[in-house]
Amino acid sequence: MKKLIFICVLMLSLTSCSVDDTNDYYNEILPIVSVDIPDEFVMGGVYPITVTYSRPAGCYAFYNFYYTRNLNERTVAVINTAYPNKDCGMDAPSEVEATFNFKVTNNGTYVFKFWQGKDDSGTDLYYIVEVPVVEQAE
Numbered sequence: 001m002k003k004l005i006f007i008c009v010l011m012l013s014l015t016s017c018s019v020d021d022t023n024d025y026y027n028e029i030l031p032i033v034s035v036d037i038p039d040e041f042v043m044g045g046v047y048p049i050t051v052t053y054s055r056p057a058g059c060y061a062f063y064n065f066y067y068t069r070n071l072n073e074r075t076v077a078v079i080n081t082a083y084p085n086k087d088c089g090m091d092a093p094s095e096v097e098a099t100f101n102f103k104v105t106n107n108g109t110y111v112f113k114f115w116q117g118k119d120d121s122g123t124d125l126y127y128i129v130e131v132p133v134v135e136q137a138e
Helices: 002-016
Strands: 026-030 032-036 046-055 060-070 073-082 094-103 109-118 124-134
Touching: 026 046, 026 060, 032 073, 032 109, 032 124, 046 073, 060 094, 073 094
Parallel strands: 073 109
Antiparallel strands: 026 073, 032 046, 046 094, 060 073, 109 124
16 A cells, blocks of 8 residues: 555656746846935834835746845845746836835934846846834824
8 A cells, every 4th residue: 555655646746747838938037216214213113114126028927035144234126037938918117116014113314225136237227215214103
């Protein structure tokens, strides 16, 4: 009986594999065009931060945010998954919004660096926003 189950599992796993390369994809970091972020934070609060990014022509879908932190500095970029072998009917660039929630855990001022692409020499460009943490009004 165990041998039969093993053979069934083996057959299923072999038949579920595909060598079809039309499902190829890759992830790409796309430049942020604009940001909607509060002017100030209150300690312990959670705030939505919405970015607008430029999605090129072709099959691109939001995947995730690239997000790093170093003390009160945050670096943010948008990651899309590109499906180059699919026909999605999108033939022109478009601007798309994506939102993440930010929880305030430190006092001071947060510095957000939103990635906007690279210049001609290959240097990363950032839109930098400083947001102070204020005391909650009583």
